[in-house]
Amino acid sequence: MLRIGNVQLASNLFLAPIAGYCDLAFRLVCRSQGGLGLACTDLLSPQGLLRGTATSLDLAQTNDVDRPVGMQLYGGDPETMAQGAAWAAEHGATIIDVNMGCPVDKVTKKDGGSKLLCIPETAEAIVRAVVKEVGDRVPVTCKMRLGWHDCQPVAEWLAPRLVDAGVSAVTIHGRTTEQKFSGEVSLDGIARVVEAVGGRVPVIGNGDVREPQDAAEMIRGTGCDGVMIGRGALSTPWLFRDAWALQTSGVVPPAPSVEDRILLVRRYFDLMLEFRDERYAMYQIRRRITWFAKRLPPCKPLKEAIRTAAGPGEVWSVLEAFASGELRSRPGYGDDAENQADAADTNPSRTLSAA
Ligand SMILES: Cc1cc2nc3c(=O)[nH]c(=O)nc-3n(C[C@H](O)[C@H](O)[C@H](O)COP(=O)(O)O)c2cc1C
Structure with a gap:
């Protein structure tokens, strides 16, 4: 220890x-x-x-x-x-x-x-x-x-x-x-x-x-x-x-389910609303969804929907729709090449330039 x-x-x-x-x-x-x-x-x-x-x-x-x-x-x-x-x-x-x-x-x-x-x-x-x-x-x-x-x-x-x-x-x-x-x-x-x-x-x-x-x-x-x-x-x-x-x-546990990963995003967002305010929580979730989405393929619909969400209610709905599979199965948002490329192209060092 x-x-x-x-x-x-x-x-x-x-x-x-x-x-x-x-x-x-x-x-x-x-x-x-x-x-x-x-x-x-x-x-x-x-x-x-x-x-x-x-x-x-x-x-x-x-x-x-x-x-x-x-x-x-x-x-x-x-x-x-x-x-x-x-x-x-x-x-x-x-x-x-x-x-x-x-x-x-x-x-x-x-x-x-x-x-x-x-x-x-x-x-x-x-x-x-x-x-x-x-x-x-x-x-x-x-x-x-x-x-x-x-x-x-x-x-x-x-x-x-x-x-x-x-x-x-x-x-x-x-x-x-x-x-x-x-x-x-x-x-x-x-x-x-x-x-x-x-x-x-x-x-x-x-x-x-x-x-x-x-x-x-x-x-x-x-x-x-x-x-x-x-x-x-x-x-x-x-x-x-x-x-x-x-x-x-010596063993890596199974990864959390998509539902559990979405719950983590939701938890983060709710805590942000609690500790800070709506404006800051919206700012954070819009920029951070790029990171969370790296482990939530197909990431494109999730990122797009969160970035354009007008307020907390919409963020919650988007997360729910993604967890239920509804957002993932919308036409044009399949697990296609664009989504794969999107995930692979999410280069942190490009989005994070500070420190
Ligand atoms: C956007 C950004 C902000 C950072 N801010 C800090 C900081 O406040 N203090 C610090 O000691 N290191 C900071 N770092 C460096 C990280 O703590 C870490 O040393 C670096 O990212 C390498 O570790 P990683 O590959 O696990 O990210 C920052 C790194 C990035 C990308």
Whole structure:
């Protein structure tokens, strides 16, 4: 069983932060399927939390079912990060994570995200300040990339220093900042970080896990202690259940029925209506249906009908019609080549350009 500091996790599988996607409603949907050890909020601005801006408070939403939960902070100023961590610890965070992987200009220009890989002394100072502020209450972790430049690995050198500074776990996305989301994740790069940390704290591997076998392969191929899954979970919220079952029993359970998958979409939408408002719930379901539909062929009628739905009533009707088979069997919407192509062409990295 995996422990992070004093926090015992039920599995070694983590839901990644994906800005704009891994909100409270989605975290609860993933949790409902089982197998999830720790879920994390999307990246949060400590200044926003401290000022109490509506956007930051929405992003930091959590509740008693949403446990254990990591709250991820970004920034380049140790003192502000420490104050933000104190806020997070007082507002439900089980773990505080420091973002050292975000490649987006808005974040790196202010010395946050993966810029910290270029200024390791600041990265260390942030970890020390955050651990000093909240370390007696909650463990502090960091999530980083392999380095900024493709030719210059940093993580294997920096990770042990951050352990010295007090982090209780390191998550490593096996790409550089230059790569953003292109190319394949480097299992060798992750393995080098595992080796460098030498078992002092858990190392969590991350990148391109879409099937339960990918998680098993990452653990086998790198020696990492756990696996973090991002985009794969957006289409397959039961991926944690499957990956955990594969690790513990060697068998992947049967996939949920179409009806059960539709229920998950409905659950997500209803929770969004409950936690936020109708406008935001409609915005989210229209953009996210692309992901859910990847596992709901024929996906074209479902995506089209949700995208054009006028309000919640219509979303519910569309989901019901899809579950009953009525929408799937409408003329022109068979399981044809167009639908196959549509499913195959739903490239997440094209629709998700942030972070
Ligand atoms: C749109 C988008 C937003 C992301 N937002 C965050 C973020 O807020 N914090 C973070 O540490 N990583 C963020 N990431 C990176 C993911 O957590 C993860 O490291 C990356 O997607 C690789 O894992 P995956 O292949 O399982 O998705 C983001 C990735 C994407 C595609």
